[in-house]
Every structure is written in C-alpha cells, then in structure tokens.
Amino acid sequence: xxxIDDIRAAQKRIANGVQRTPxxxxxxxxxxxxxxxxxxxxxxxxxxxxxxxxALNKLLQLSPAERLLxxxxxxxxxxxxxxxxxxxxxxxxATIVMPENSPLVKVRSTRxxxxxxxxxxxxxxxxxxxxxxxxxxxxxxxxxAFDDLEIIAGQGTVGLEIIEExxxxxxxxxxxxxxxxxxxxxxxxxxxxxNVRVIGVNIAASPAMKRAIEVGHIIELPAGxxxxxxxxVRQVGELSFAMTKRFVDDIVxxxxxxxxxxxxQLLEKEKTVAEGAGAAPMAALLYRSLELAGKNVVICxxxxxxxxxxxxxxIERGLIxxxxxxxxKVVIPDRPGMLADLLAHVAQASANxxxxxxxxxxxxxxxxxxxxxxxxxxxxxxxxxxxxxxxEKAGLVASEVEV
Amino acid sequence: xxxIDDIRAAQKRIANGVQRTPxxxxxxxxxxxxxxxxxxxxxxxxxxxxxxxxALNKLLQLSPAERLLxxxxxxxxxxxxxxxxxxxxxxxxATIVMPENSPLVKVRSTRxxxxxxxxxxxxxxxxxxxxxxxxxxxxxxxxxAFDDLEIIAGQGTVGLEIIEExxxxxxxxxxxxxxxxxxxxxxxxxxxxxNVRVIGVNIAASPAMKRAIEVGHIIELPAGxxxxxxxxVRQVGELSFAMTKRFVDDIVxxxxxxxxxxxxQLLEKEKTVAEGAGAAPMAALLYRSLELAGKNVVICxxxxxxxxxxxxxxIERGLIxxxxxxxxKVVIPDRPGMLADLLAHVAQASANxxxxxxxxxxxxxxxxxxxxxxxxxxxxxxxxxxxxxxxEKAGLVASEVEV
Numbered sequence: 001x002x003x004i005d006d007i008r009a010a011q012k013r014i015a016n017g018v019q020r021t022p023x024x025x026x027x028x029x030x031x032x033x034x035x036x037x038x039x040x041x042x043x044x045x046x047x048x049x050x051x052x053x054x055a056l057n058k059l060l061q062l063s064p065a066e067r068l069l070x071x072x073x074x075x076x077x078x079x080x081x082x083x084x085x086x087x088x089x090x091x092x093x094a095t096i097v098m099p100e101n102s103p104l105v106k107v108r109s110t111r112x113x114x115x116x117x118x119x120x121x122x123x124x125x126x127x128x129x130x131x132x133x134x135x136x137x138x139x140x141x142x143x144x145a146f147d148d149l150e151i152i153a154g155q156g157t158v159g160l161e162i163i164e165e166x167x168x169x170x171x172x173x174x175x176x177x178x179x180x181x182x183x184x185x186x187x188x189x190x191x192x193x194x195n196v197r198v199i200g201v202n203i204a205a206s207p208a209m210k211r212a213i214e215v216g217h218i219i220e221l222p223a224g225x226x227x228x229x230x231x232x233v234r235q236v237g238e239l240s241f242a243m244t245k246r247f248v249d250d251i252v253x254x255x256x257x258x259x260x261x262x263x264x265q266l267l268e269k270e271k272t273v274a275e276g277a278g279a280a281p282m283a284a285l286l287y288r289s290l291e292l293a294g295k296n297v298v299i300c301x302x303x304x305x306x307x308x309x310x311x312x313x314x315i316e317r318g319l320i321x322x323x324x325x326x327x328x329k330v331v332i333p334d335r336p337g338m339l340a341d342l343l344a345h346v347a348q349a350s351a352n353x354x355x356x357x358x359x360x361x362x363x364x365x366x367x368x369x370x371x372x373x374x375x376x377x378x379x380x381x382x383x384x385x386x387x388x389x390x391x392e393k394a395g396l397v398a399s400e401v402e403v
Numbered sequence: 404x405x406x407i408d409d410i411r412a413a414q415k416r417i418a419n420g421v422q423r424t425p426x427x428x429x430x431x432x433x434x435x436x437x438x439x440x441x442x443x444x445x446x447x448x449x450x451x452x453x454x455x456x457x458a459l460n461k462l463l464q465l466s467p468a469e470r471l472l473x474x475x476x477x478x479x480x481x482x483x484x485x486x487x488x489x490x491x492x493x494x495x496x497a498t499i500v501m502p503e504n505s506p507l508v509k510v511r512s513t514r515x516x517x518x519x520x521x522x523x524x525x526x527x528x529x530x531x532x533x534x535x536x537x538x539x540x541x542x543x544x545x546x547x548a549f550d551d552l553e554i555i556a557g558q559g560t561v562g563l564e565i566i567e568e569x570x571x572x573x574x575x576x577x578x579x580x581x582x583x584x585x586x587x588x589x590x591x592x593x594x595x596x597x598n599v600r601v602i603g604v605n606i607a608a609s610p611a612m613k614r615a616i617e618v619g620h621i622i623e624l625p626a627g628x629x630x631x632x633x634x635x636v637r638q639v640g641e642l643s644f645a646m647t648k649r650f651v652d653d654i655v656x657x658x659x660x661x662x663x664x665x666x667x668q669l670l671e672k673e674k675t676v677a678e679g680a681g682a683a684p685m686a687a688l689l690y691r692s693l694e695l696a697g698k699n700v701v702i703c704x705x706x707x708x709x710x711x712x713x714x715x716x717x718i719e720r721g722l723i724x725x726x727x728x729x730x731x732k733v734v735i736p737d738r739p740g741m742l743a744d745l746l747a748h749v750a751q752a753s754a755n756x757x758x759x760x761x762x763x764x765x766x767x768x769x770x771x772x773x774x775x776x777x778x779x780x781x782x783x784x785x786x787x788x789x790x791x792x793x794x795e796k797a798g799l800v801a802s803e804v805e806v
Contacts, residue, residue, distance in 0.1 A: 019427060020424040023428075024422060024425075024447050026450045029419055032645075043674040044427050044674060044675075046430045048674055104727075104783075105671065106783055131583045164521075176620075190781055198593045264711070265710060267676055267714070268508065268711055269446065270447075271446040271451055271675060271676040271677075271707030272674060272675060272676065273670055273675065273676065274674075275672040276712075304674030307716045308667065308670060308671055308721065308722070309718065309727065309728075309780060311670070311714070311715075311718060312714075312718040312719060312722075315712065315714060315715040315718075316715060318711065319711070319715075321710055324507075324712065325712075333495075377712060
C-alpha cells in the first residue's frame with residue numbers, strides 16, 4: 001500500500017505537468033440535492049481526465065535505461081491519452097492497446113499525442129492481455145492503468161487537492177473502475193480527515209469492486225455493456241482492492257439511464273462536458289439515498305472524453321423525456337390543402353417541425369383519410385397538451401406516439 | 404466614462420456574490436493557432452454568464468428606497484438571469500422583459516430565479532422599449548443591460564481579473580453586443596497594461612459596434628438573425644461606444660457557421676459549453692487573421708446558456724461535415740433478401756445504421772430495381788470511402804448524397 005507521503009511526493013513531482021483543476025460550487029445541484037455540492041473538474045486536465053496524474057508520476061520515476069525501452073499500456077482511452085501525452089513530452093516511445101470499440105475521440109487523441117495505437121479485443125481486459133504480450137515480446141515497460149503503487153499515488157493527488165482546498169468537506173463521491181483513483185484519493189482524504197465519508201460509484205453493468213468487497217476477494221465478472229467504458233472493468237487490482245477495503249466507506253451502483261441524465265444536467269446546468277464515468281458520481285448523488293442533507297459534498301467529475309454523437313443522442317433522449325420533442329399522429333381527410341392546414345395550426349402554436357410523414361395504407365384509415373406523423377420540437381409537456389387541444393378545436397384528432 | 408478605480412471598487416463590492424472564474428490554458432487550441440491560448444470561463448458563473456457582475460454591482464448601489472420600488476430590465480437572457488438571481492438574493496422584486504424568441508433555457512432559469520418574466524417583441528431592442536414603459540408606469544428602477552456606468556464597472560471586473568492573473572498576456576479577445584463587457588474590460592486592461600491588444604468580436608448579422616466605430620457615431624441596424632442572440636443588438640450604448648472607441652484596438656466579425664464550429668470544438672476539446680456569443684472570440688481566433696503567432700492570448704468565453712437542442716443540431720452538422728454521418732443511396736434488385744444483404748455489408752464495415760428508406764418510383768430506376776437510402780454513423784471520410792468500395796466489390800453501386 002501507499003501512504004499520504006507517497007501522494008505528497010507525487011504531487012510535488014507532477015506539479016509542473018498537470019493542472020490543479022478548479023472545484024466550483026454548483027448552486028443548481030446544491031438546491032436540487034439539499035446539500036452543498038462542489039464539482040472537481042478533472043475533465044479540464046489537458047488530456048480530458050485525471051489519468052495523466054498517475055501516468056506522469058509513473059513515467060517520471062522510470063530510469064534513463066527504462067525510458068529508452070519505451071512503454072506499453074492497455075486502456076479504454078483515458079489512461080491511453082495520459083500515457084501518450086506525457087510520454088511524448090518526456091521523449092519516451094509509447095504503444096497503447098485499446099479495445100476495438102473504444103470511443104473515436106479517445107482513439108484519435110491518443111494517436112494525436114504521438115502514441116502507436118493498437119486496437120485489440122472487446123474490452124479492457126482483453127486489451128490488457130495483448131499489452132502484456134507486447135511487453136514480453138518487445139521488452140517494454142508496462143504502465144498498468146490502476147494496479148500500481150506509483151499510478152495510485154498519482155491519482156491520489158485528486159483527493160489531496162480536494163481535502164487541501166476544502167478541509168470542511170463532509171463527503172467525497174468518486175467513480176470506481178479498476179480502483180486506482182479511489183484508492184489513492186481515499187488514502188489522502190482519510191489519512192488527513194478520517195471523518196470525511198468516501199463514497200465509491202460502480203456502474204451497474206460492471207460492479208467489479210462492489211462485488212469484490214461484498215465477497216471479500218477479487219472476482220472476475222462477465223463483460224458488461226455500458227456508456228461508462230472508462231469504469232467498465234471486469235476485475236479490479238490487488239492493491240486497489242486492499243486500499244478500497246481499508247479506506248472507502250460505501251460503494252453504490254448507478255445505471256446508464258441515470259448516468260445519461262447526469263451528463264445532460266451537467267451540460268445544461270454546469271456548462272461542462274462529462275463522459276459516462278465522470279458523471280457517475282453525480283448520478284449517485286441524484287438517484288441514490290446517500291443521506292447527505294445539509295452536508296458539504298464534492299463530486300469528482302473524473303473525465304470528459306465522450307464522443308459528440310453520444311452527447312447528441314443523450315440530448316435527443318432528454319428532450320423526448322422532457323416533452324420537448326414529440327411525435328404526433330394526426331388523421332386528416334385525403335384531399336389537397338389539408339396537410340398545409342394542419343401545418344398552419346402547428347406553426348400558430350409555435351411548434352417547430354422536424355419531420356413529416358404521410359401514409360395511406362393503415363387498416364385503421366378509411367379510403368379517404370390519410371395519417372400524418374409529425375416530429376415536433378416544443379417547449380415541454382404543457383405546450384404539447386395545448387397544441388393537441390388547439391388541433392382538436394380545429395376538428396383534427398392528434399395522438400401522441402410513445403417514442 | 405468610468406476609470407480603473409470604479410472597476411476596482413466594483414470588484415470589492417461584488418467579491419462575495421460572484422465567482423472568480425478559472426482561466427485554464429488550452430493545449431489543443433494553442434497548438435492549432437500557434438500561440439498560447441487561455442480561456443476565461445465566465446460560463447461557470449452561477450447564472451452561466453458574466454452578466455451578473457454588472458447586475459450585482461448596480462443592485463448593491465440602489466438605496467433602500469429604490470430597492471423597495473423593485474427593478475425592471477430588458478434582456479435576451481443573460482442579463483435577465485443576472486438581475487433575477489441577485490435581486491432575489493437581495494430581496495428585490497424583479498420584472499424582466501425578454502424577446503419572444505429567447506432561448507427556453509434562459510427563460511426557464513430567469514423564472515426559476517424568482518423574477519416575473521414578460522415575453523415581448525422580436526428582439527432585444529423591442530423588449531427594451533417595453534421595459535421602459537413598465538419603468539414609467541410602475542415607477543421601477545430600470546437596470547440597463549449595458550449603457551450604465553455601474554453595469555460597465557461590474558463587467559470590467561472580467562478584464563481586471565484577466566490582467567491581474569496574467570500580466571504577461573499580449574491580447575484579449577472579447578465579444579461585443581451592446582458593448583458593456585468590452586468597455587469595462589478594455590478600460591481595466593489598457594489602464595494597467597497599455598500594450599495589451601484588446602480585440603472585439605461582433606457577430607456578422609448584427610455588427611452594431613463595428614459599424615458605429617467605422618462611421619464615427621452610433622447607428623441603428625436592421626435586426627439580424629443569428630445563433631448569437633446574446634450579442635445581437637441593433638444599437639450600442641453611448642457610454643459603451645465612447646469607451647470602445649477609446650480603449651479597443653480592433654473589431655472583427657464572425658458568422659454563425661464559424662461560431663457553430665467554435666462551439667463544437669469547445670465541447671470536444673475543452674469539455675465546456677459555450678453559447679453563441681461565448682464562442683465568438685474563439686471563432687475569431689480560428690478564422691480571422693489576427694497576427695497572434697507566439698503570443699499569449701486570452702479568449703473570453705462570456706457565457707454558456709445555450710439550448711441543448713441547438714447543441715444537438717450543431718453536433719449533427721459537425722458530424723456531417725466531418726464525414727462521421729453520411730447518407731448513401733444504393734440501387735438494389737427488387738427481390739426478397741437484397742436489403743438484408745446490403746445491411747450485412749454495412750454491418751461488416753462497422754458502420755452504424757441510423758435510418759433506412761426504400762423507394763421504387765424514381766424514373767431513374769427500372770421496374771425491377773429499388774433504391775435504398777441509408778443514413779449511417781461512420782468514423783470519418785476514409786471509413787465512408789472504404790465502405791463504398793466494399794459495396795462496389797459486392798456489385799452494389801452506392802453514391803453519397805449531399806446533405
């Protein structure tokens with residue numbers, strides 16, 4: 001295990017290479033959750049996540065001979081970028097093995113940071129096996145993503161910064177994948193302020209740490225599908241398991257739906273971009289009963305590397321849930337001008353048309369009727385209801401389609 | 404006009420009510436623009452923009468009698484939220500007139516902050532006339548959005564913070580609507596460091612300040628349509644005109660397309676949410692020749708209050724431009740199984756199907772052909788080209804549709 005001294009040493013070592021990230025208060029979240037919420041913005045690190053803290057701490061401790069050998073790492077993307085970025089800065093050759101389905105944004109950035117990227121396997125664990133093979137065949141230094149003392153000490157600087165800046169914090173919520181971030185951070189927090197509660201968050205599809213703690217030993221889970229690829233790990237590390245057992249108070253799980261809602265709220269209210277893993281602590285605060293009323297709470301937004309098409313999907317789903325995007329079916333007489341009439345009513349109600357479809361062959365329709373399907377952008381549930389009423393007054397029966 | 408002393412007094416006055424926002428370095432932007440770029444994150448203010456600085460400075464200087472009268476303001480949304488939020492904190496009744504087409508997110512927040520919101524008129528200027536009417540009829544204090552000494556002194560604290568934290572800055576790029584932010588900020592910057600270049604950015608659809616400076620007096624422009632409603636003003640203020648003339652070095656314009664690209668890059672690379680006005684300085688840095696090679700540059704991200712459906716649209720457009728979303732038309736023989744065959748090829752190429760349409764009645768088709776239109780999610784241009792080649796090998800002619 002490591003101690004606070006290792007984390008302090010790491011903090012000094014990496015000070016010039018990583019950002020001391022801001023931790024603004026969120027008024028919106030504070031109101032909503034009835035406590036004082038601060039968000040540690042690790043997504044503002046240069047590579048978009050906390051992972052470079054550990055990577056840099058590790059790389060800086062390689063001997064000149066080791067540096068010449070080059071490094072290899074396996075990662076779903078954030079460790080990849082952290083290693084690639086700092087290896088280039090230090091003039092070290094880096095090869096990164098990433099799962100084949102890694103988000104494009106992470107693959108691109110890792111290549112842009114100058115690393116050789118090999119796409120291999122279906123998940124982190126498969127990529128890791130391949131990275132070990134490369135290490136052996138090419139005699140490189142393997143930079144483990146989490147089960148390594150120097151990596152854990154580096155990640156622990158997140159917790160150290162939190163507690164240094166905010167000594168009156170009552171609880172810190174941190175995502176858990178392999179367990180590096182929470183191990184180091186909980187060590188720093190609990191050593192300096194034993195009464196601060198440290199809450200870990202697993203994604204429901206891959207709760208490797210939660211299960212391991214429950215059964216008392218490390219277990220291997222089947223691979224899970226989740227939008228939180230950053231914390232989707234089938235098996236935690238030995239070091240991180242031991243440290244989590246010792247320093248972490250609770251572990252809760254959240255599901256993808258809850259995480260997607262949290263990502264959307266972080267965009268709308270906090271003006272910040274979180275990836276799935278990064279939004280998991282906020283999801284836990286929103287949807288689990290953590291008994292934090294009136295407390296000072298820090299949620300660790302660990303990273304922001306998310307494909308923009310996933311953001312777009314999450315927004316679209318959110319708009320649908322919110323009644324701000326609806327699909328209406330309206331039956332109209334099948335004669336010229338009727339579609340124009342319908343659309344005039346829609347325009348008058350200030351709803352914006354996104355899609356129009358026209359069909360005649362439903363068995364529910366008579367021969368002189370046609371059904372129009374409209375996808376509309378509206379201002380919310382009330383607006384939709386009043387639009388439907390306006391259409392009814394005009395003799396048009398509209399029904400909302402479940403989407 | 405105001406002086407640095409007024410801005411310093413404002414800074415002291417509002418210190419407990421507004422955030423001192425972070426200003427991280429952007430490595431990605433720095434590389435791209437060949438200079439050292441820092442982003443002043445005013446979108447992290449509680450109401451999502453810098454506007455509350457001026458609003459709070461003004462409200463704090465009302466006499467007890469004036470506070471009792473209540474306040475009225477006109478705003479496209481950010482000044483609205485700033486006034487509403489701090490009026491509630493100070494126990495002052497606030498009425499805000501917003502243009503009818505104001506972004507929903509801004510209208511909602513202003514109401515949530517406890518203000519009475521009146522939607523009136525097509526643009527800021529029309530809303531302002533209505534606010535004046537309310538002021539006269541109801542004997543309220545009008546809080547102008549920009550043409551007011553105390554408002555300008557408050558907004559100037561943005562520039563003061565920049566220059567205090569980063570005295571070696573060479574240029575600061577600031578959006579211009581009515582001109583309050585740039586007037587105060589340029590005054591602070593130029594007074595303390597006369598050699599720092601202050602560059603203003605107008606939106607091409609509403610360049611009220613640029614035109615006024617060019618012709619030497621304030622003019623009224625026709626209303627322009629833009630996604631930058633925050634800086635879409637038909638006529639600048641007298642104070643802000645005089646101060647801009649004195650303190651600002653250059654004014655450039657950017658268009659909506661450039662701003663949309665900047666919003667997307669801020670999301671993908673900086674993990675932060677900008678509204679149109681807030682992204683305008685970044686657009687100027689990306690698309691205008693500002694001769695800043697090797698310089699220390701601060702771009703002022705003035706606000707982040709943007710409707711999420713606009714974010715989603717910008718992402719979709721960006722994906723299309725990037726070749727990451729394409730529409731293909733493929734002519735296939737009209738017999739059972741052919742669509743399944745086509746989709747199997749698409750799946751093998753790892754492209755994700757978003758939409759499928761099938762049509763038979765084009766004159767270009769023979770009687771036993773059918774045309775399939777596919778909307779696909781891909782990894783970019785190269786991926787699309789290789790998919791089209793794979794389909795050709797299978798005897799299927801696919802053509803990309805311009806979207």
